[in-house]
Amino acid sequence: MSAQLAQYLLTGLTVGAIYALVALGFAIIYNASHVINFAQGEFVMIGGMATVSLANAGLPLLVAIPVAVLTAAAVGVALAKFAVEPARGASVVTLIIITIGASILLRGLATLVWDKKLHALQPFSGDQPIAIAGATILPQSLWVLGVTLAIVLLLGWFFGRTLTGKAMLATSHNPLAAQLCGVNVRFVLLLSFGLSASLGAIAGILIAPITLTSWDVGVMLGLKGFAAAILGGLGSGTGAVVGGLLLGIAESLGAGYVSSAYKDAIAFVIILAVLFFKPSGLFGKKSAERV
Amino acid sequence: MLGTGDSLLEVGGLTSHYGRIQALKGLDLAVREGELVALVGANGAGKTTLLRTLSGVQPASGGRVTFAGEDITHERADRRVKRGIVQVPEGRQVFGPLSVEDNLRLGGYTRPRAESDAGLERVYAMFPALKERRRQAAGTLSGGQQQMLAMGRALMAKPRLLLLDEPSMGLAPRLVEEIFATVRSLKQAHTTIFLVDQNARAALSVADRGYVLETGRIVLAGTGSELLGNELVKAAYLGL
Ligand SMILES: Nc1ncnc2c1ncn2[C@@H]1O[C@H](COP(=O)(O)OP(=O)(O)O)[C@@H](O)[C@H]1O
Ligand SMILES: [Mg+2]
Numbered sequence: 433m434s435a436q437l438a439q440y441l442l443t444g445l446t447v448g449a450i451y452a453l454v455a456l457g458f459a460i461i462y463n464a465s466h467v468i469n470f471a472q473g474e475f476v477m478i479g480g481m482a483t484v485s486l487a488n489a490g491l492p493l494l495v496a497i498p499v500a501v502l503t504a505a506a507v508g509v510a511l512a513k514f515a516v517e518p519a520r521g522a523s524v525v526t527l528i529i530i531t532i533g534a535s536i537l538l539r540g541l542a543t544l545v546w547d548k549k550l551h552a553l554q555p556f557s558g559d560q561p562i563a564i565a566g567a568t569i570l571p572q573s574l575w576v577l578g579v580t581l582a583i584v585l586l587l588g589w590f591f592g593r594t595l596t597g598k599a600m601l602a603t604s605h606n607p608l609a610a611q612l613c614g615v616n617v618r619f620v621l622l623l624s625f626g627l628s629a630s631l632g633a634i635a636g637i638l639i640a641p642i643t644l645t646s647w648d649v650g651v652m653l654g655l656k657g658f659a660a661a662i663l664g665g666l667g668s669g670t671g672a673v674v675g676g677l678l679l680g681i682a683e684s685l686g687a688g689y690v691s692s693a694y695k696d697a698i699a700f701v702i703i704l705a706v707l708f709f710k711p712s713g714l715f716g717k718k719s720a721e722r723v
Numbered sequence: 724m725l726g727t728g729d730s731l732l733e734v735g736g737l738t739s740h741y742g743r744i745q746a747l748k749g750l751d752l753a754v755r756e757g758e759l760v761a762l763v764g765a766n767g768a769g770k771t772t773l774l775r776t777l778s779g780v781q782p783a784s785g786g787r788v789t790f791a792g793e794d795i796t797h798e799r800a801d802r803r804v805k806r807g808i809v810q811v812p813e814g815r816q817v818f819g820p821l822s823v824e825d826n827l828r829l830g831g832y833t834r835p836r837a838e839s840d841a842g843l844e845r846v847y848a849m850f851p852a853l854k855e856r857r858r859q860a861a862g863t864l865s866g867g868q869q870q871m872l873a874m875g876r877a878l879m880a881k882p883r884l885l886l887l888d889e890p891s892m893g894l895a896p897r898l899v900e901e902i903f904a905t906v907r908s909l910k911q912a913h914t915t916i917f918l919v920d921q922n923a924r925a926a927l928s929v930a931d932r933g934y935v936l937e938t939g940r941i942v943l944a945g946t947g948s949e950l951l952g953n954e955l956v957k958a959a960y961l962g963l
Contacts, residue, residue, distance in 0.1 A: 598828065601821065606816055612780065612877075613829045615829070
């Protein structure tokens, strides 16, 4: 493998891991409520921006990061409680419009609470590149990959081994039967938004030292995460991870071998191609409900 | 005969609507501890709506539901399960992609873990076919096995009142017999049961008492044998 290819793959995997985290957020909320949460990108923004401002206020990262994640989770729960839950029974399209409205509101609030500038977050453990197979990787990329891997394993354990996780899956398959088992489906909805918001925030914090962050960083990352979720099959956890990594690698190779001008277009080409050729995505259920 | 103070479940003047359509038009009924009460009625009479309203997954628009002396008319569905009102819904509604054992564990969602372990053994003893298929996805089971899974899942919640909605629907005669044998053995174990079934003869035969529901109203009530001997019931539901 050429050093150049290795470099593209490493870059692609790093960005792809971020897309995967955002896509997982889409999947969890979609499963719990059949809502496509277009405010998902704003959780990414809140995570990054809150961490930057807390760090600038003098808090160590070890404190700033958990506080930022909890802030995003609280915003996610509030979104579910005050915007999505009251509209229960509304059409899927209405719910999607609500989340789009929420994302505009959250971006506006971010410019008030913070500002419209670009911000840098210090890397977690320096910026001395590490050489691997002729390519180099930033320590921050290792953080991105490591934390993403840990989260994927944690989610696998949560949904595969705990009763609460299984209750969430059960609710997504059959909310009526879940209620008859004594599952509080309203709690499942709030939990799914809180969990998705946390994942988004973590993604935003991990990537901030590499790409900078700002009030509108969630727009593009949200769309990329959505593309990854569609590619993998909306609602599939495995699909979200594979879709994210594939999209990241495709972008990186496209930018390297074709032109970086087309980098962002790749996500949209993928969305269109998937919707056209295989609407259920790589790992999606065939009967998945489409908008 | 209704509303004797010692009833586990008491329903008074219960109404329920789907939009402007009124599906329940003021029902009165009662189920005493340890009793098996059957509800028969034609398709569309409102049997499922009644059970859904009792479980709290369909709102009551009027009237009162009392369970063990407490008003639960507007209580949340999951709280009612904790109280012991547990339903086996029409059409089984198993969690298809989840394993048989996960389905059962979810049945015990409101119970402590240790109780759930013991409950699992009891259900497997009752339905050995489920034990053999414990790791299989519930969606791959046959209709009869899915019905057993749905019953097992409900039993995991330790019901004080078990609501059964058409447990024999769509099953071959041999399996129908098996389901009714299960209902009988649950009754012998003093489970309080409210049974809805298309098979009016079988349902009224196992029941202590029964009600006949027509377009959202109770039109007849009596002991199982009284209803089996009733001319109206014979003509409308027993095909005699
Ligand atoms: N989801 C629904 N929306 C509107 N009407 C309904 C709905 N479910 C049932 N109904 C109506 O309510 C009445 C009672 O239905 P149901 O309780 O399912 O009857 P049964 O279980 O006795 O066959 C019927 O007229 C049916 O058409
Ligand atoms: Mg019915």
